[in-house]
Amino acid sequence: MSVPQDHQNTTAAPRSSSYYASLKLSIAETINADPHPDCGGSEMKVFMDYARFMGSQNPHPFRTMSALVGSTGLSETTITKARNVLVSLGYMIERGMSEGVKKYELSNPPNAVARSKKSATARSREFQSRKTAKTKMRKEMKAAKADPLP
Numbered sequence: 001m002s003v004p005q006d007h008q009n010t011t012a013a014p015r016s017s018s019y020y021a022s023l024k025l026s027i028a029e030t031i032n033a034d035p036h037p038d039c040g041g042s043e044m045k046v047f048m049d050y051a052r053f054m055g056s057q058n059p060h061p062f063r064t065m066s067a068l069v070g071s072t073g074l075s076e077t078t079i080t081k082a083r084n085v086l087v088s089l090g091y092m093i094e095r096g097m098s099e100g101v102k103k104y105e106l107s108n109p110p111n112a113v114a115r116s117k118k119s120a121t122a123r124s125r126e127f128q129s130r131k132t133a134k135t136k137m138r139k140e141m142k143a144a145k146a147d148p149l150p
Contacts, residue, residue: 020059024051027108031091038085045072046082047091051106060095060103 028051031044049071053061068079086092090109094102 020055023108024054024106027051027091027106030108031086034089036089039089042072042074042078042082043085043091045074046079047086047106050092050104054106060098060105062098062101062103064101 028044028048031039031047046068049068050061050063053063065076065079068074069076072079074082083092087094087104090107092104093107095105096103
């Protein structure tokens with residue numbers, strides 16, 4: 001009989017600190033590139049504060065509200081909204097409590113990666129379109145200079 005993955009008693013070795021550093025950077029880059037209108041500077045500040053405390057000894061970081069206010073410089077209301085946005089977009093997943101404070105798993109959800117790649121592709125197309133328009137306008141101006149009106 002097969003035991004579901006989440007119910008298996010596994011003793012996996014802790015991941016290396018380079019794994020967590022790479023994961024944090026990858027998620028931060030995705031958040032930064034996310035075109036979602038609610039994903040901005042305050043969300044990045046809150047994410048980075050949690051990320052500073054994620055590592056092999058603590059894969060599910062937790063931060064008190066007072067610690068978040070002190071380290072981010074944001075108000076409690078802004079932090080709560082930013083954290084809710086990060087949870088709703090899948091960047092943070094609630095993983096229980098520790099010392100009366102919610103713990104979160106930091107995640108790079110596939111739909112967010114797709115959103116940021118799609119956005120990057122759209123920005124690239126927009127850049128190419130503007131570049132083509134500028135080139136066309138320069139050619140037209142050059143042709144107008146070479147062929148003065150009678």
